[in-house]
Amino acid sequence: MRQVTIYTTDEDYNHFVQLVKNLHYVKKIETDEEPTKEEIIENLKAGLEEVRLFEKGKLKTTPAKEFLNEL
Structure with a gap:
């Protein structure tokens, strides 16, 4: 499976999304x-x-130091 990233103007965005939603192969x-x-x-x-x-x-949480070490 492949991924596509498209940058478009706000004006064309809604039209483009509607078009793509109608393609049967878009998951x-x-x-x-x-x-x-x-x-x-x-x-x-x-x-x-x-x-x-x-x-x-x-509710148990992770200490901040431990959280930062995981990053």
Whole structure:
């Protein structure tokens, strides 16, 4: 399987994506679209919930030093 990266103008973007979606051999389309306001809010809520769980001792995390060493 091969991957193609195409840079196009904003004007042509939607037209191009619709065209590609109609090709039977395209398996997956990834775009770099900005997240919607709703998606951002949901991600923030999920992150805050994880912080609350950690503070209550119900969620284990990796120490920052260990995390950085893995990088």
